[in-house]
Amino acid sequence: MNYKTLTLTLLLGLATHTSLQAEEMMNHQGHDMAQMEGMNHEGHDMAAMQTEQTLTKGVITRIDAANGKVGIKHEVIDNLKMPAMTMVFRVADPALLQDLKVGDAVRFHAENPAGKLTVTAIQKQ
Numbered sequence: 730m731n732y733k734t735l736t737l738t739l740l741l742g743l744a745t746h747t748s749l750q751a752e753e754m755m756n757h758q759g760h761d762m763a764q765m766e767g768m769n770h771e772g773h774d775m776a777a778m779q780t781e782q783t784l785t786k787g788v789i790t791r792i793d794a795a796n797g798k799v800g801i802k803h804e805v806i807d808n809l810k811m812p813a814m815t816m817v818f819r820v821a822d823p824a825l826l827q828d829l830k831v832g833d834a835v836r837f838h839a840e841n842p843a844g845k846l847t848v849t850a851i852q853k854q
Contacts, residue, residue, distance in 0.1 A: 783808050784836035786854070789829055790815055797823045799848060801837065809841055819847045829853065 785807070791800030802815040818839055820826055825848065829835065837851040 784838055784850070784852075787835055787837060789831050789833045789835060791817065792826055792829060792831060793817075794823055794826050797826075799826055799829070799851070801835070801848075803837075806839055809839060809846070816846070819845055820851075821847050821849045825851050 785803050785805070787801040787803035789799060790802050791798075793799070797820045798817050799820055800815065800817045804813050805811065829851070834854040835851050836854055837848050839846055839848050841847070
């Protein structure tokens with residue numbers, strides 16, 4: 730019986746130690762992630778302040794308001810390091826397309842959140 734009790738005690742101790750260690754690691758990782766997120770957030774804010782003023786010239790080639798997409802033949806997009814071309818973007822807010830029509834000359838700002846090219850601001854020229 731002592732042997733069983735000893736084994737059980739050791740197993741419980743190990744399980745408790747392992748769960749505490751896992752909890753500590755999660756807390757530590759959470760701390761690191763929060764720290765990194767804060768830095769990224771600050772960096773993102775700083776980048777947003779610089780790029781908000783960066784508007785790219787383009788011409789509307791297609792509007793798909795139902796799906797929140799717009800086709801634009803655009804100049805080089807500096808903040809995305811993208812050459813001049815014609816392509817379809819998602820629109821952050823479909824209301825941005827409200828007063829636009831195919832052929833309109835525009836200035837717009839695009840970003841690439843989660844790999845999805847998205848127009849966050851657009852205005853007629």
